Amino acid sequence: MTDKARPVFVARRTYRQRRMADAARLLPVLGAGLFLVPLLWRSDGASVGEGDAVAASGAGTVEVMLYLFLVWIFLAAAAGLISYRLPAPQDETRRDGQG
């Protein structure tokens, strides 16, 4: 319904806001990907299901820990930057209404 009413091209500000919304949607996907990376670091691929199999070598807790906290800080900062560039949630309906 509303898709039909929306114009194809919009002003620069609105355009920016829409791309920010895209970024907001993609951020958790990126975050999920980054959180999975440590699983790849294990050399012998003690992958799915071998509960007690000890990885022969590869990533140590310290490295993974540092990596995770850096990713974490990055995600929080990115979320902060993106969130404040998004249209205020309360304005959403009005914006949509005007198309």
Add this chain to the structure above:
Amino acid sequence: MGKTVLLIEDEQNIIEAVSFILSRDGWDVKIHANGHDAMDAVRTRRPDVVILDVMLPGKSGFDILSEIRADMAFKDLPVMMLSARGQTRDLDMARRAGANRYMTKPFSNAEVLDAVRALVPT
């Protein structure tokens, strides 16, 4: 034995005054203080004359008068209406409803007495 007057009126003081005046003149004064079953009172008391107030609780004096006139037994019953509203419209309505006499409050006692006497020749 005096003739009977039925006074249909709701103001207690006016009832007292009128009955005082009429009973001293030898009338048998019967009282009915509301509009609801005034017609029943007329039927049971069989008065010689009716004094009827216009503004009554339950039913207006005009309506009661119409009921009285609608009953063949009472179509000639003398009725005097009392009103405190003092508008000519009321006088017309009273006449049309079939009142024999119309009197505006306040009245003088002598006036009432004369009017009632005139309505029922003794």
Add this chain to the structure above:
Amino acid sequence: MATLNIMVLVALAYVTLLFAVAFAADRAAARGRARWLRSPLVYTLSLSIYCTAWTYYGAVGFAARSGLEYVTIYLGPTLVVIGWWWTLRKMVRVGRSQRITSIADLISSRFGKSNALAVFVTLVALLGTTPYIALQLQSLTLSVVAFAEADPTREVAVNRQSTAFWVAAGMALFAILFGTRNLDANERHHGIVMAIALEAVVKLVALLAVGIFVVWGLSGGVSETLARIDRSAIAEFEVPGSRWVGLTLLSAAAFLCLPRMFQVMVVENEDERHLRTAAWAFPAYMMLMSLFVVPIAVVGLDLSPEGANPDLFVLTLPLMGGQEGLAILSFLGGFSSATSMVIVAAIAVSTMVSNHVVMPVWLWLTGGSAVMSGDVRLVAMRARRISIAITLFLGYLYFRLSGGGAALASIGLISFVGVAQFLPPLIGGLFWRGANRKGALAGLSVGFALWLYCLFLPSFGPSFLMPVSVLEQGAFGLSWLRPQALFGPAVLDPVIHAFLWSISLNTLIFIVVSIFSFPQPVERLQGAQFVNVFDHSGTTGGWTGGLAQSEDLLIMTQRIMGAQEAQALFAAAAREQGIGGYLPEPTPDFLVTLERALAGSVGAATAHAMISQIVGGASVSVQDLMAVADETAQIMEYSSQLEAKTQEQERTARQLRQVNEKLTQISLQKDAFLSQISHELRTPMTSIRAFSEILRDTGELTAEEESKYASIIHDEAIRLTRLLDDLLDLSVLENAQIVLNPEHGQLGGLIDRALMGAGLSEASIRVRRRPEDEAISLYTDLDRLAQVFINVMSNARKYCDAPNPELRIRVLREADHVAVDFIDNGSGIPAGEQGTIFEKFARVSETRAGGAGLGLAICREIMARLGGSITYVPGQEGAAFRVLAPMALPGQATAAQ
């Protein structure tokens, strides 16, 4: 001095502080001075109830046993929160626009306001929350015991069970005090939110302080600590991929579905924009919470004696290091985590239980007549309070029965899997219009059953609730039905196994049943409103209210929301429609608004049922059905426009008719005014004249008669004077020539004075007052106000037709006004005459005894001069007048000084 004693004292002081904070926040909010209460930071901090005592103490134990795996519990929520644009934003918007009170309410409301679903979700939530509360009690008692053992004097023996009991009782008291102040569960609990925000700060500071102490105090710096980790038993990152992914997903699902998270995230949300701050601040909070977990675990393993409980390292490390102050702070952190979680969880679950179980049962028991039965509000409030107490008691019972053993430690993840079953209907309901009730119910049942079978029952240990044979060989000896290895060999650990199977079968069945069954109209309407919430936060109609009786609705609403709120709501709606008074037209718009308002108090399903009782069943009109069936936008829009237009016309016509009627009435009254004045003047004059003539002309009157007649003349003369006074008064008032004499006074005294003035004695009418409400200072024309009171009181005396007449005087204090209600127990004023009683000479039923009918007209004029009003309030026990007066006379307050 014993450490334990200090700890107990500090804990008590801390609890007192929490009560004080909650109380102050509630007070501030009530006075409307609470901008800081609504800050996005407070919202973010309140989300931290996700970090319970289980995570506070348990994360370190978790890390000591399996390294970095603990962090998954925080990674899931981090992903959910930074992805707020997807889900949280929609949940909050839907929650606000539909006035959702709990997750059960959301799911039931989305799927056609189905109470069956609500009950189901409530039961699962209760089942999942009870052990979780037990877990918190366990953490608390364990930490107290740790203190007792470290106490050098060891003179106090800690009774675990009584500790747990008193903690539970205290939390119940707190939750009842601050969680059930107002019935509208949708209203914010400022006190509680503020207290848990404070607790969030305490637990973060405590954990960071312990971490800093461990890294720099015990371990000797960052590099030394990292080296220590490398030397430890958990040096390798060896988390199985399935657990890493599975636990992250599980915690993300639980974060969305936990009743207590829903409570703080959606129900207590003050402003959607707060999500923007939470989006970065909450991940940062969780990051800080987990920052020192591994160091504490490793150092704890190094320094503690063999067999020490790693779950308590947070507490025992400072104690070992002789840092008693730090240990107490750490204890407070754990205490905060436990209490805030338990309190919010109890409130969330109790709302569900009272709205979806107690209220429907109660309505059914009372014959389903919401209008006639007693105070719904009281019942709901009581139900909620009792539910809180019961929830906490169940938690305590569970704690006692389970013996506080290892079975409890794993219950955190087990209850996560339980509530995660809500995820398919929740997400499906928000994003997929095709999702329907049958699908949700089927999916939930399967997921719930699998959870019970695969995880919950086995969790009590072999042969407690589930026979060993079933556990090892499967139900009925079928090996592919083994609870912890469905359809094949056990390759996954039980939690991930159960999560995987229950959630995927739940989703699958939810989707399949939804596709192959057909939803009811209400479901389709709700579905469209939920899924497209951002397209029209407004609403498509739901009710056809032609038959609804506004007065019945008002009576019902008063019972639920309380008289003041209900009347305000109705008056506002009436004003919006351009009508005065308290009874708006029951338009579909108004009914939808009303239903939402009621849903805020008793839940969507119950509110819907209550309104349909009055409006009469058919909640969805033919037009609505057509609109749903024809999903082509144009037809829908066209028909709804058409409908809106005809309704608009109809309403305008009705309003015009009303106005016209009133004009005719007023013109008749104007006409009648003269004859009325004439009548009122002539009647006493008649008596005066007649009796004075009698006195003059009649010779032989007895002395008794003489004095009687003279006093009649006297009385009638007074009556005449009073009438003239009234007329003059009215004309002065109407022409605004009145001079007001403002004075200071007390409302209570004024009412006393008026009671005396109106001649109200115990014999004539019983007066019921609440003097404590009347202690209000006024600055107004007291004589005039008293005149109004006297008038209304003597009306009650004259017209109240009850066998035992009673007049209730109720004082309601509003911002700068005071409303005084005079309610008698007579038959009231018929609806047809309520509009004209304030006109001159308008006496109810024309000829009942009494004054000239100027009293209320004068009252109305006086109140207008005093800057207030007098109105008739319909729908009370009898006739009810509300005098609304400003506490200080507008514009005069300064002039007079």
